[in-house]
Amino acid sequence: MYYCPKCKITIRGDKTCCPLCEGKILSRQDILRTGIDEKMYDIDDFSDEIDEPYPTLPERRINGVTFVKICTFLLAIIIVMGTAIKYLFGDAVNWVGMVVLGSVVLWFDILAIMRYRYNVLKVLFIEMLLTNIVAYYIDKVTGFYGWSVMWMIPLALVMHAVTCWVIAKAIKLRIEEYIIYIVLDAILAFLQAYFIWTRENTFPYTAVFVMAGFAIALVATFLFGFRQLRSATQRMFNV
Numbered sequence: 001m002y003y004c005p006k007c008k009i010t011i012r013g014d015k016t017c018c019p020l021c022e023g024k025i026l027s028r029q030d031i032l033r034t035g036i037d038e039k040m041y042d043i044d045d046f047s048d049e050i051d052e053p054y055p056t057l058p059e060r061r062i063n064g065v066t067f068v069k070i071c072t073f074l075l076a077i078i079i080v081m082g083t084a085i086k087y088l089f090g091d092a093v094n095w096v097g098m099v100v101l102g103s104v105v106l107w108f109d110i111l112a113i114m115r116y117r118y119n120v121l122k123v124l125f126i127e128m129l130l131t132n133i134v135a136y137y138i139d140k141v142t143g144f145y146g147w148s149v150m151w152m153i154p155l156a157l158v159m160h161a162v163t164c165w166v167i168a169k170a171i172k173l174r175i176e177e178y179i180i181y182i183v184l185d186a187i188l189a190f191l192q193a194y195f196i197w198t199r200e201n202t203f204p205y206t207a208v209f210v211m212a213g214f215a216i217a218l219v220a221t222f223l224f225g226f227r228q229l230r231s232a233t234q235r236m237f238n239v
Contacts, residue, residue, distance in 0.1 A: 002027055064114055071110050078103045094141075101137055105130050121164055121173075125181050128160040129188075149195040150203045154210040161185045161214075179225060180232040186214035 002011040002025040004018040011018065011025055018025050082096045108130060116122040132153045139148035161182055168178040189211050195201040196208075221229055 068111065068114060071107055075103050075107045097141060098138065101134065105134055120167060121178055121181055124160060124163060124167075125184065128156055132156055132188075144200070146200060146202055149192065149201040149207070151206060154189070154192060154207045157185050157189050158210055158213070161217075175225060175228045176232045176235070179221060179229050180236055182217060183221065183229065186218045189214040 002015055003009075004011060004021065004023060004025050006023045007018055007020045009018075009020070015025060017023060079100055082100045085093055086096045109127065112123050112126040116126070132148075135148040135152040135156075139145065139152075164178050164181050164185075167173075168175075189207075192201070192207040192211060196204045201207055
């Protein structure tokens, strides 16, 4: 950094004269020798090293596409190795399926975060959906005690709907920006009727109350927020 005593300005970069008056400019040693404007300027800023006129941005070591490719490659390794271990050892290993499923879910999580990192509500919906799928799978492979369909899935839907509403109010979103996720939660809640019909859900009280609550919310949405819902649907599906 240099200083022009005539224009009284500081100058960045490797300059030999003032860009305004083309006069002589002073370096750090010149300022120390003459004592010009020591109170106005920090003498430590006038280093002897060449100061670039523009900031140097850090080099980006890895981009998003490369990161996704690396994650996909690691997922392929896990699937291939898991398949080989299952073929060699058969029923002696019962953890391969859970490891592979967990890896696939993590891969989808990474894709969702990379794709929708600026839409927290969409990321939360995908996370909730994957969590319910994993919970149902774990319940199935561990003997199926029914905890996933009796408690996990209905309560996860309610918690997701409440969380979306709280986040929307906290960051002051318009109703068009979050109403569609409440409707999607309601649709998933109604799908719980399948578990009741197949008798997988032997304690349907929680699921029935959740379905009733979402039915009321859906009726209120159609009566009092149909315009906002139509706008949100058109924006989501580009229609």
